[in-house]
Amino acid sequence: MKPLHFPDRDPDYVVDAKGVLDSRKLPDQSFLELWDAIIVDQPVKDRLLAQAVLNFTLRPKLKRSAAPFHGIILLVGPPGTGKTSLARGLASRTAETIRDQGKFRYIEVEPHALASAALGKSQQAVRHLLAEVVAEQASLGPLIVVLDEVETLAADRAKLSLEANPVDVHRATDAVLAQLDQLAAQYPQLLFIATSNFENAIDAAFVSRADLVEDIGLPTAGACERILTDTVMALAAVFPRIKNIVEDREFQQAIQHSVGLDARRIRKSVLAACARDKRTALDPGRLTAADILASVEQASRTSYGVRR
Ligand SMILES: Nc1ncnc2c1ncn2[C@@H]1O[C@H](COP(=O)(O)OP(=O)(O)OP(=O)(O)O)[C@@H](O)[C@H]1O
Numbered sequence: 001m002k003p004l005h006f007p008d009r010d011p012d013y014v015v016d017a018k019g020v021l022d023s024r025k026l027p028d029q030s031f032l033e034l035w036d037a038i039i040v041d042q043p044v045k046d047r048l049l050a051q052a053v054l055n056f057t058l059r060p061k062l063k064r065s066a067a068p069f070h071g072i073i074l075l076v077g078p079p080g081t082g083k084t085s086l087a088r089g090l091a092s093r094t095a096e097t098i099r100d101q102g103k104f105r106y107i108e109v110e111p112h113a114l115a116s117a118a119l120g121k122s123q124q125a126v127r128h129l130l131a132e133v134v135a136e137q138a139s140l141g142p143l144i145v146v147l148d149e150v151e152t153l154a155a156d157r158a159k160l161s162l163e164a165n166p167v168d169v170h171r172a173t174d175a176v177l178a179q180l181d182q183l184a185a186q187y188p189q190l191l192f193i194a195t196s197n198f199e200n201a202i203d204a205a206f207v208s209r210a211d212l213v214e215d216i217g218l219p220t221a222g223a224c225e226r227i228l229t230d231t232v233m234a235l236a237a238v239f240p241r242i243k244n245i246v247e248d249r250e251f252q253q254a255i256q257h258s259v260g261l262d263a264r265r266i267r268k269s270v271l272a273a274c275a276r277d278k279r280t281a282l283d284p285g286r287l288t289a290a291d292i293l294a295s296v297e298q299a300s301r302t303s304y305g306v307r308r
């Protein structure tokens, strides 16, 4: 599958290989915007950035036997909590923060493209990607690799059932772990940022290799308020009439009802509120706090907004 977006990429940084969804140089403006758009408690962002920076400052200077960095940060949490956006944003913020190590490269792996390869092929595909593509890019200078939905690549071998997960998956996980060990030993300026919805589906040996595992939970009440307000303000930038609805009583109630929903659903509830009737859809400037409250209530009642 070819990269979907990113029209302004520098051709020198494009990696055309199976399993590579995106490649570019860092920092990248659109990634920095993602980092800012994701609302999580500040200590979470601080920890992530500090760990990523440390990977490039301390790790190259220490012997591996004394400091067994693997260069892996793992983000886990429910769907729609900002893991993929944070991973991309973190890559860019890290490159922006460290300015003395030359140009940073970025690769995003699409694990499904590897795992769905014909039986017996995924092991080779993974090996090719990590041992050749990633290794080559890492030899050129600092490299950050995002492994989105990593449970596809490093499936828990202990949980494989024979009919659903053939031996091939088992071998692919073994191959990933072996390659990661080799890469970690050879390239201290390499950082993997992995994400997963299913911490329990990831192989324990992979989780154990992570230098930091950060649980990105559902938004707190404070975060819900910021996410709802931010989404309304984005609409108000186009339809200024609605900017005052954040002061309405119903808006405060909507905040309370949004606790327990994921962040993506909260943003979508505001959009869905514009589609509650045809007139508001024709002119979203008619949106009211009551519309948002009704939409959030509906999301929290229905199965797709089920409280986890
Ligand atoms: N914490 C958050 N704060 C604000 N917006 C968020 C947050 N999390 C998610 N969103 C919104 O949801 C969109 C999707 O987020 P993203 O794809 O990063 O989530 P994810 O955790 O990777 O989801 P999935 O597990 O389904 O892959 C973002 O572009 C943003 O609009």
Ligand SMILES: [Mg+2]
Pocket (backbone or CB within 6 Å): 083, 084, 085, 148, 195
């Ligand atoms: Mg994701």
